Amino acid sequence: MDNYGIVLENVNLKELSTINIGGKAKYLVRPFSYVDLGKLLDFLDDNNMQYYVLGNASNVILDDGYFDGVIIKLDEFNDIEIEGTKVTAGAGVMLPKLVNVCLQKELVSLAFFSMIPGTVGGSVVGNAGAYGHEIMEYVKEVKVIDKNHKIKTISKEDISFGYRYTSLKDNYIVLSVTFICEKGNPLEVLSEIQTRNEKRKNTQPLDKPSVGSIFRNPEDIPAGRLIEELGLKGTSVGGAMVSEKHANFIVNENNATFDDIIKLIDKIKKECKEKRNIDLVLEPTIVRWK
Ligand SMILES: Cc1cc2nc3c(=O)[nH]c(=O)nc-3n(C[C@H](O)[C@H](O)[C@H](O)COP(=O)(O)OP(=O)(O)OC[C@H]3O[C@@H](n4cnc5c(N)ncnc54)[C@H](O)[C@@H]3O)c2cc1C
Structure with a gap:
């Protein structure tokens, strides 16, 4: 598996999860590229090995028994590209980082999600939300790899979604997401969000x-x-x-x-x-x- 990315053995999942629960996994692989990921999935199928995709493990409660398989983490898919109001982020980008980068370009829409400790992949798959907004509101399209290990782009119209749900979950691995964000005054937005986030810190x-x-x-x-x-x-x-x-x-x-x-x-x-x-x-x- 070394050919497909960074490979770790006998990994303690407890240390990766935000609730500090989880057992050991036989392997954890961090592919460097979409091609690596495709090849890794082929290899796992050929060798009848199971896998589970994790983002920042902030919305999962992981079994603390032994996982005789491969945890796939997409931390290396961490590019952020901005063209005008179009923002494309790799599945492994953490939301607080994405929010910061967007605010530097005066793109304010994703600021509602600055306190969510999740990755772009995990958050879009679960339609994360805060302060009355859901992340799917701002999604244009999602690049995924499907069950046949083919890469494709799915536009928002072809994704069904609702409260903390999208049809992407368990059907695709999300590789990157393109958002359309509104321009605004980052200082005003930051001050509003900071007030709300402070309130959250005091009550949660x-x-x-x-x-x-x-x-x-x-x-x-x-x-x-x-x-x-x-x-x-x-x-x-x-x-x-x-x-x-x-x-x-x-x-x-x-x-x-x-x-x-x-x-x-x-x-x-x-x-x-x-x-x-x-x-x-x-x-x-x-x-x-x-
Ligand atoms: C302190 C705290 C505050 C939180 N506040 C909020 C909040 O305000 N709003 C909110 O909605 N949530 C909140 N959450 C929950 C959590 O942070 C979010 O749901 C977050 O979006 C999960 O992202 P993740 O990367 O951690 O996903 P994970 O927990 O790693 O994974 C969640 C699910 O998505 C799947 N998945 C992960 N990445 C991919 C991928 N690339 N492709 C396909 N499937 C994938 C996993 O297999 C799993 O089924 C909070 C959590 C904590 C600990």
């Missing part, structure tokens, strides 16, 4: 390992308020705890395991169903190795 446990919001907001009540009303703030299972600061965050307080998190999620869901007849829906993806 951003200093502790987590995957951000754990449940979607049900129709009639924000998930955090519901969980708080049920008296679940501070509830813990093993090292996993419902944050005291914001009830829709589960934090890894003390070496939590995958099972601790899953049991705590189940406990919250059960209470919400029994006491308020509400079915909470999880936001992050739970990844179990086969």
Whole structure:
């Protein structure tokens, strides 16, 4: 596999995930180019090896057992090209970096996403959002590699998407994304966003390992308020705890395991169903190795 990029063996996934949970993976590969990635996928198919694509692992809860396969990380796909209001970013670019580069060119649209600790690939696949805006609003087209390892460009019109969802997920590997951004006054936008981000820092446990919001907001009540009303703030299972600061965050307080998190999620869901007849829906993806 050395021919296809940087290869690491026996990688501790816990260290890569924002909630600090995960087991070891046999390999992690960071391809240098689309061609490398295509060849790697051919090789994995030919050798009947499984793989999983990770961005910044900020929206996944990873099994802490052994993964006898290959984690693919697209960190090397990190170019940003700007032509007028058209911005094309590699799947591995982190959103805060993209926002900074855009603001330097007075392109302000993506600034809403400056606090999301995800990559362009992971964020577009999951239609990440903040402050009433979703990233798909600004997408023009997405370059992907499909199940037959063919590279193609899909325009926004051919992607179905909704709240934290796109039809790209599990069907394609995103290679790069082209956005159309509006021009504006970066200083004004920065000051507005900084005020909102400050508020977030004061109300969310951003200093502790987590995957951000754990449940979607049900129709009639924000998930955090519901969980708080049920008296679940501070509830813990093993090292996993419902944050005291914001009830829709589960934090890894003390070496939590995958099972601790899953049991705590189940406990919250059960209470919400029994006491308020509400079915909470999880936001992050739970990844179990086969
Ligand atoms: C402190 C904190 C705050 C957060 N705030 C927000 C917020 O305000 N709004 C919000 O929406 N989210 C938020 N999140 C959640 C998370 O950061 C976002 O969902 C982010 O967009 C996930 O990107 P990622 O690169 O980490 O994806 P990952 O977690 O690595 O992956 C998520 C999914 O996408 C898939 N994937 C990743 N890259 C690719 C690719 N290139 N091609 C195909 N599939 C891919 C993975 O297989 C996985 O299924 C927050 C998380 C934390 C920890």
